[in-house]
Amino acid sequence: MAELSDVITFLGTAGARFVVARQFLASGGAWLSLGGTQILFDPGPGCLVQTAKRKLDPTELDAIVLSHRHLDHSGDINIMIEAMTDGGTKKRGMVFVPADALNQDPVIFSYLQPYPQSIQVLTEGGAYVINDVSFTTPVRHKHPVETYGFIFQTPRHTFSWITDTRYFEDLADHYEGDLLVINVVRLNPGAPIDHLALPEARSIIEELRPKIAILTHFGMTMWRAKPWELAEKLSEETGISVIAARDGLKFDLAKLEG
Ligand SMILES: [Zn+2]
Helix, strand or coil: CCCCCEEEEECCCECHHHHHHHCCCCCCCEEEEECCEEEEECCCCCHHHHHHHCCCCHHHCCEEECCCCCHHHHCCHHHHHHHHCCCCCCCCCEEEEEHHHCCCCCCCCHHHCCCCCEEEEECCCEEEEECCEEEEECCECCCCCCCECEEEECCCCEEEEECCCCCCCCCHHHCCCCEEEEECCECCCCCCCCCCEHHHHHHHHHHHCCCEEEEECECHHHHHCCHHHHHHHHHHHHCCEEEECCCCCEEEHHHHHC
């Protein structure tokens, strides 16, 4: 029997409005292949196209997980639910979203809401199960809409994903894991936008000291500054292996054992 593996495929690495609107980088979130469990994470604009391009089959998805309702994360969630359920012909798959993605002005159209097997609402401190994968949403983020980050646990690995948020005091405390994925929209802190900037990501990485950290979700200032060079510099300065995600990157978590 083949060894089971945990692989994250970055369908896109664009963050925030401008890089997404112009598609300087692809958007569309990530595909988490965790043993036999397939999870789609934050299906932003272009997700359907990117999954087809990467030969990933939406009818094999076990779940779709949404961190928050902003368009750059949720743009393709409706079509991906339709794809997961084979055009609505098979009631299958789980969907996990914050409550405000379903309330008045829902990002999931009401006619699609009966398609999946279940829709579960994310809450602060919540714990969820998809086959033999579990995940928690330890803390509500500081972002204009209800937003959570995640710690995923597979039988083989633990990894956390710090999604969109303004920096706050004990943010890092919640996200221990062997691998940290972190959304870094801006190069410099200070603008009145509820997103992490690189120096804040750096202090989180230094505090958590994961085996590997992956930067993603780049806004314009990060993209212009060449994320792969920034990551290399961070690695040298912190002694922690920091990688910049790129569109289509397949990260095998077996690298954590290397
Ligand atoms: Zn956002």
